Amino acid sequence: MSKLTYYIGLDDTDHIEMGCTTIQINNFLNFIKKNININVKELRLVRLWPFANRRTRGNAALSSIIVISKSDNELFLRLSKNWFNDLLFEVSQYPSADISASPALIISQSKLPVDIYYDTVTGHVDRDKRINEIEKFDCTIFSSDDKFGLIGASAAIAWTPNDNSTWELISWRDDSMIGKTRILDVSKINNLDSIHPNTFMNRDPTKNKGLIAPRTPCPVLYGIRGISPIDVEKAHIWLQSDQRYEQCIDFKIFKTNQLSDDHVTPSWGSVISRSTTVQGAHSFISVYSDKKNLTLVAFQEGGPVNTLLRYLMPGDIVCWTGLCSPMDNSIHLEKLLLFDSVPRISHRPICCSKSMKSTGNNQILKCVKCGNKSDKYWISQKRIILDFKNINGWTEPSPSNRRHLSMPLDFEIPTLDNLIS
Ligand SMILES: [Zn+2]
Structure with missing residues (x-):
């Protein structure tokens, strides 16, 4: 029997009152499965440029690779269209004065070029330019009239995982629980790191705060991040094993670009001013880098990054990663290193x-x-700064103040050995 492989991309289905794109892609695949045989090869959760205008909090888009029988193709496309029209109707029930959801579903026989992903994770993408780019490929496109969702949906298909890609298991709540407090076993969450060491970003030890459950009324019960699908599933079974705590209605494991640092490029420069601090808030410094004067900003929540920035003096050489803000072109620092200091x-x-x-x-x-x-x-004294407590002098914010995309300094790139063990 002859087979067809499809790349599915979905984005911009969620807004404040309703839903979450992670559950929508699960709903889509379940809906198709009820009618035809599909083999879901992989699910992917792809975080995109954190400054995008239309972003929701985590700015994630979803994709999946599926295989169907060629003989089911027509039915598959018809079902996809029906499902998408129902989604559009559902979304239309929640108009927003701010930014309404603008769903898009791409069903593509071609893997889209990886440049489409990098353009979308590192900066602003013009919608019409993107539409022109993807129309060259063999894609079936469903979208709302304004088509904004196509930017994320195409980027999610275009992302190419590698050996260092991480995983996240996402579990969802029963409809009757949405909006209520999540009933989770805090002591188990606190012990996730030690009992399931191949999971990470479970809690912020500096704030004694769990990081797996969202704080919004969305359908997600929790997400467990880790280096392999087996590790996150084991941790999930362990968390769900006590019936006194909230049981999820379903879960799926996604391959993700989280912790990849794909959104930033390390840079370096020479400090040319002392720092100034806006009272009780963020601090700025000017640097000369690549023949330009730049402003680096460290927010108070940046903790050690902010402390180091305020210590800098003209003449110091610094390295950093950070995102250029489209508002004022300042660089919002994520990691900072004092490479060489003036006495x-x-x-x-x-x-x-x-x-x-x-x-x-x-x-x-x-x-x-x-x-x-x-x-x-x-x-x-010419100080080598090791008293900022971080690896080789690099500083980063505490876990709860990092972006999903940021690679932690102590992140060990998984090797085949620790995947097997
Ligand atoms: Zn003396």
């Missing part, structure tokens, strides 16, 4: 365990205890 003046020479004191303008230094005299000078 910092620290104190006068020491005598009798104390700093010697100046005896006046153009005068010598004198020890206040023994009266020893000395030429006037400063002791300066």
Whole structure:
């Protein structure tokens, strides 16, 4: 029997009151499965440019690779159209004064070029340009009239995973529970890292805060991130094993681009100003990089990144990753490293365990205890900054203040060995 492979992309189905694209792709595949045999090869959750205008909180798009019989093709496309029209109707029940959902479903026989993904994860994409790009391929496109969802849906298909790609198991709540407090076993969540060491980003130890459950009234019960599908599923079974806690209605495991750092390119430059801090908030610094003056911003939530930024002095050489804000072109820092520092003046020479004191303008230094005299000078230090506590001097925010796309400094790229063990 002859087979057809399809790449499915779905995006922009969710808004504040309703839904989540993760459950929509699951609904779509379940709906198709009820009618024809499909083999779901993979599900993918693809995070996109965090500054996109139309983003929802995590700015994720979804894709799947499926195989069907050629003989079912016509029925499959008809069912897809019906399902999508029902989704459009559902979405139309929740008009928004702000930004309404603009769903798009792409059913493609071709894998779209990976540039489409990189353009969408690193910056703004013009909708009409994107539509022209994907129309060259053998795609069936369903979308709302304004077609914005096509940007994310095409990027989700175009993303190409690699050996370092991570996984997330997403579990969903029973409809009757949506909007109510999630009843989760906090002690188990706190022990996820130690009992299931191949899962990660489960909690923020600096804030003693769990990170697996959303704080919004969406249908997601929790998401468990990890290095392999087996690891996240084991952790999920363990979390669900106690009936006193909320049971999910369904779950799926997605391959993701989370922790890939695909959205940023490391850069370096020379500091040309001291930092300024907006009262109690973020700090700025100017750097000269690649023949341009740039402004780097560290938010207060950036913790160690903010601390390091405020320590910098003109002449220091820094390396960073961060995103250029479309609002003012400042770079919102994600990671920061002091690569080489200019000397910092620290104190006068020491005598009798104390700093010697100046005896006046153009005068010598004198020890206040023994009266020893000395030429006037400063002791300066060229510090290698290892006291910012992070790996090789790199700093990053605590886990709850990092983007889904950001690779943590201590992230070990999974190798075949630890996948087997
Ligand atoms: Zn002395």
